[in-house]
Amino acid sequence: MPGFEVFGVEEKKEIDEVLATGVLFRYEFPQERRGIYKVRQFEEDFARYCGVAHAQAVSSGTAALKVALTAMGVGPGDEVITQGFTFVATWEAIFDVGALPIFAEVDDTLNLDPANLESKITAKTKAIIPVHMLGAPARIKEIKAIADRYQIPVLEDTAQAPGAGIDGRKCGSFGLCGTFSFDPVKTLTTGEGGMIVTDDQDLWRKMSEYHDHGHDHIKNPGGRGGERRSFIGFNFRMMELQGAIGLAQLAKLDGIVAAQRRNKETLAKLVAELPGVSFRTVPDPAGDNASFLAFFLPDEVTTKQVNAILGQNGAGAVYFANNTWHYYPKWEHLLAASTLARSGWPFKEADGRRRVHYDPKALPQSAALIDRLLVYPVPVKLTDERLEQIAKAVKAAKAAG
Numbered sequence: 001m002p003g004f005e006v007f008g009v010e011e012k013k014e015i016d017e018v019l020a021t022g023v024l025f026r027y028e029f030p031q032e033r034r035g036i037y038k039v040r041q042f043e044e045d046f047a048r049y050c051g052v053a054h055a056q057a058v059s060s061g062t063a064a065l066k067v068a069l070t071a072m073g074v075g076p077g078d079e080v081i082t083q084g085f086t087f088v089a090t091w092e093a094i095f096d097v098g099a100l101p102i103f104a105e106v107d108d109t110l111n112l113d114p115a116n117l118e119s120k121i122t123a124k125t126k127a128i129i130p131v132h133m134l135g136a137p138a139r140i141k142e143i144k145a146i147a148d149r150y151q152i153p154v155l156e157d158t159a160q161a162p163g164a165g166i167d168g169r170k171c172g173s174f175g176l177c178g179t180f181s182f183d184p185v186k187t188l189t190t191g192e193g194g195m196i197v198t199d200d201q202d203l204w205r206k207m208s209e210y211h212d213h214g215h216d217h218i219k220n221p222g223g224r225g226g227e228r229r230s231f232i233g234f235n236f237r238m239m240e241l242q243g244a245i246g247l248a249q250l251a252k253l254d255g256i257v258a259a260q261r262r263n264k265e266t267l268a269k270l271v272a273e274l275p276g277v278s279f280r281t282v283p284d285p286a287g288d289n290a291s292f293l294a295f296f297l298p299d300e301v302t303t304k305q306v307n308a309i310l311g312q313n314g315a316g317a318v319y320f321a322n323n324t325w326h327y328y329p330k331w332e333h334l335l336a337a338s339t340l341a342r343s344g345w346p347f348k349e350a351d352g353r354r355r356v357h358y359d360p361k362a363l364p365q366s367a368a369l370i371d372r373l374l375v376y377p378v379p380v381k382l383t384d385e386r387l388e389q390i391a392k393a394v395k396a397a398k399a400a401g
């Protein structure tokens, strides 16, 4: 959990500056705040870090997806393609704007398979959301080329990969926009929080106004409260304390990534001892944010056996095939069309007709990979004790194999 592993005096200093003004709101109060605009500064620094023109801070990574899709005009009648290996938030946001999530296969990058993506495109596809899962980039150039050919915008879910990139260009900056999360288990954390980055000024203005009840963020003729609105909005605002923490965390991002890369390399050397092991393909190893070490064993049975031994030795890996939050066949509420809405929306139309059925066996290529996948989270601070524990566990697994 890297973000809070590196909490220190820097975060405290930023927070204290906010508390000294008494202004926790990101807008207004020009006298009281004495020039302190932490969320705005966090946006500016984050955009610069990603190499894009604009950034919009929001209340979570899920809100970032929702605000981005809304500003892109995606809604009922539309389809959005994403992958069947991601956090539930990606498709929750698609449903929440009224569109239907269409799930495509991942390849050995553990991210969207470009060829399978192309086979899922229909006349209704209005956005494509590749997810840069587990810290490493998707084949984003290939995905973008396909999307361009069909003139479909790409939203990169970069929640798990701030600082990652390809050929020196940051993930989140390839598509029309990219979203980030700062929840407690992400590379940077503000407790709760999210960001959307884009070079498109019009899209940015829409996101900015939508996330703030439609307030006019350009003219604001009568001051906040007196102006008119261009469209209906909602409240997904980030507050100053989160912006303050985000600023301190962002300044540490390159250091976090560098430490994770060193630790990942150390762990990979140990894991390489396992018979038949192979590693996840990372399109540009120099652009790995290295939050996770992902590796495959030859078959499902071996994978489970090895992980049982690792676990008995205190160093069990994450087996995503059993993970109920990140893997399509384990999303029982999606498969069972469970919803609080009396009408059955979003799985049924208002008149009761079923809109969609999700088949648990729809993604065999993903299953063939994820059934053989083990993952170690890579800490920023890897202690000698932990390293020794993993080394011993790997040795035990090797001896048993």
Ligand SMILES: *Cc1c(COP(=O)(O)O)cnc(C)c1O
Pocket (backbone or CB within 6 Å): 060, 061, 062, 063, 086, 087, 089, 090, 131, 157, 159, 160, 180, 181, 182, 183, 192, 193, 194
């Ligand atoms: C964490 C995460 C999100 C959602 O972020 P929250 O800030 O927790 O709402 C979205 N997509 C992916 C891939 C994530 O890992």
